[in-house]
Amino acid sequence: MSLFRGGAGTGKSFVLRELVDQIWQSDRRVIVLAPQRQQVVDMESAGFPSPTTIANFLIKGELAAGAVVVVDEAGQIGGRQMHQLLQLARERNARVILSGDTRQHGAVEASDALLAIERYSGIAPVELHTIRRQDPALAINQYERARIKQYRKAVEAAAAGKLVESFKRLDQMGAIVACGLGEQADKLADEYLRLAEQKSSAVVVSQTWAEVHRVNSRVRDALKSKGLLGANDVTVQVLEKSDLTNAQKRDPRFYPKDGVIVFNQKVRQAAPGASGKLLGIVKIGVLVEVDGKCVTVANRLLDKISVCLPREIPVATGERLHLKANRTLAAGGRTANGELVTVKAVRPDGGIELADGRVLGKGFREFLPGYAVTSYGSQGKTVDHVLFSDSSIKAATNAQQWYVTISRGRRGIRIFTPDKMQLLENLVHSGHRPLALELANGIRPRLANRLWDRLHGCLLRFGQRAADTFCRLKMSRHHKHQHQQKHEHKNTRMLHH
Numbered sequence: 001m002s003l004f005r006g007g008a009g010t011g012k013s014f015v016l017r018e019l020v021d022q023i024w025q026s027d028r029r030v031i032v033l034a035p036q037r038q039q040v041v042d043m044e045s046a047g048f049p050s051p052t053t054i055a056n057f058l059i060k061g062e063l064a065a066g067a068v069v070v071v072d073e074a075g076q077i078g079g080r081q082m083h084q085l086l087q088l089a090r091e092r093n094a095r096v097i098l099s100g101d102t103r104q105h106g107a108v109e110a111s112d113a114l115l116a117i118e119r120y121s122g123i124a125p126v127e128l129h130t131i132r133r134q135d136p137a138l139a140i141n142q143y144e145r146a147r148i149k150q151y152r153k154a155v156e157a158a159a160a161g162k163l164v165e166s167f168k169r170l171d172q173m174g175a176i177v178a179c180g181l182g183e184q185a186d187k188l189a190d191e192y193l194r195l196a197e198q199k200s201s202a203v204v205v206s207q208t209w210a211e212v213h214r215v216n217s218r219v220r221d222a223l224k225s226k227g228l229l230g231a232n233d234v235t236v237q238v239l240e241k242s243d244l245t246n247a248q249k250r251d252p253r254f255y256p257k258d259g260v261i262v263f264n265q266k267v268r269q270a271a272p273g274a275s276g277k278l279l280g281i282v283k284i285g286v287l288v289e290v291d292g293k294c295v296t297v298a299n300r301l302l303d304k305i306s307v308c309l310p311r312e313i314p315v316a317t318g319e320r321l322h323l324k325a326n327r328t329l330a331a332g333g334r335t336a337n338g339e340l341v342t343v344k345a346v347r348p349d350g351g352i353e354l355a356d357g358r359v360l361g362k363g364f365r366e367f368l369p370g371y372a373v374t375s376y377g378s379q380g381k382t383v384d385h386v387l388f389s390d391s392s393i394k395a396a397t398n399a400q401q402w403y404v405t406i407s408r409g410r411r412g413i414r415i416f417t418p419d420k421m422q423l424l425e426n427l428v429h430s431g432h433r434p435l436a437l438e439l440a441n442g443i444r445p446r447l448a449n450r451l452w453d454r455l456h457g458c459l460l461r462f463g464q465r466a467a468d469t470f471c472r473l474k475m476s477r478h479h480k481h482q483h484q485q486k487h488e489h490k491n492t493r494m495l496h497h
Contacts, residue, residue, distance in 0.1 A: 003125035004099040007159040008407035009133025016099055017046055020070055029067035033057055035076040037326040038338035039380060043072065058084050063092045075100035078109025103159060104404045105376050116435050131156055133382060138411050147173055148411060158403045163428050176415045185215055188389055188416050189222040196228055200384040204372035205405045207391045215389055216369035230317030234346040238365045239308035241324060246302040252281050256309050261288050262366065265304040270295045273327055273363060313369060319343040322370030331359040338377055340370045375401045378408055385409050390417035398431035
């Protein structure tokens with residue numbers, strides 16, 4: 001196994017593609033993987049050969065002996081998938097290259113696997129440090145060139161874990177705007193409108209879905225008032241996903257009264273994209289009515305359905321949409337969850353033509369306005385300018401969210417917050433979840449020491465030299481853990497100082 005780490009905007013994807021090309025030229029089989037469908041689409045566009053999602057790869061289980069498996073955005077892989085991947089690679093005597101950045105958002109599923117590997121495997125990562133995304137050469141004048149240089153230094157500080165310094169640099173260059181909650185959305189919409197009139201790409205990053213909806217509505221109104229969207233609106237009913245866990249899907253109390261169940265993958269006679277209503281919940285699974293028929297979704301297949309809430313939104317020519325499902329379109333082409341697309345026209349039959357030539361049929365309604373997205377949804381995206389709408393909610397702000405958000409822009413950033421000091425206090429908190437390995441070191445130290453002693457006793461059977469080597473490993477691990485704890489408290493001490 002090899003670890004390849006690159007911060008946001010360091011050109012990691014470019015280097016990874018060159019690596020894959022070199023492996024191909026050496027006549028060795030290479031498999032390219034990514035956790036999400038949107039990432040696979042981006043890799044296809046970048047020229048990677050036949051990338052696929054980790055889930056599809058593990059389902060097929062096809063891996064040639066001695067092949068090289070290259071995994072991009074490995075920080076978003078949960079513990080179970082990582083274990084299955086490494087187990088298959090071991091069986092086929094394959095080499096695995098994990099590429100990712102644990103300073104950004106981690107896995108949705110249980111266990112931040114790449115973080116555990118970085119901290120406890122002892123494998124030293126190959127790392128890119130030079131940030132190339134915030135390039136002063138993109139500036140149109142000397143003033144903007146100087147601002148891009150300052151912007152890049154702020155991103156570099158965040159990548160190095162110097163979050164307070166990162167905040168201060170952005171504040172000194174006037175990128176952080178203090179405003180009341182009542183005027184925050186208006187100021188942000190005005191800035192978005194100014195950038196749209198300059199033909200600069202921009203994305204708004206918000207921390208909560210309530211904030212996303214509020215900003216989307218205000219930005220759209222501003223664009224409409226300036227004639228940047230089509231004159232005629234068509235009201236479309238869309239399906240907004242409720243992020244229910246599998247345990248919640250087995251409890252009828254979590255289903256909205258008018259909720260719609262959408263099939264993300266085929267389950268029995270229900271095809272991907274099919275929708276239905278909840279009939280009931282039994283011991284073996286969830287009963288769904290689809291076109292007058294009852295489909296039983298077994299408990300182990302609950303990941304294949306989503307519970308959605310219908311809502312109506314206006315759509316016009318020039319509208320920006322945020323697609324929320326992976327689908328094969330009836331008119332040809334595919335969609336990827338997380339895509340930002342532009343509307344070319346709305347057909348009389350309800351179909352929506354996109355600027356890139358694809359057509360969303362009237363049966364595809366899993367999308368939302370796409371002017372504002374969450375921090376997790378913005379990861380992997382690059383725009384000219386990023387606008388950050390801070391809600392001052394402590395639980396929604398952390399070091400990973402800050403780093404991902406501020407690093408999206410090429411030329412500039414503006415942050416709108418009702419309270420600068422509250423934002424500074426919130427962003428120094430780590431968003432990493434505790435690992436089980438860390439619980440052994442913290443909550444149950446006596447149990448951990450007992451296990452170390454038992455392993456030491458076993459190694460004594462192989463000779464004193466083996467036992468001594470083990471003791472040195474234990475001490476090295478102890479000092480490493482202490483260093484990690486010291487680093488995690490550094491930002492908090494700086495803030496208090």
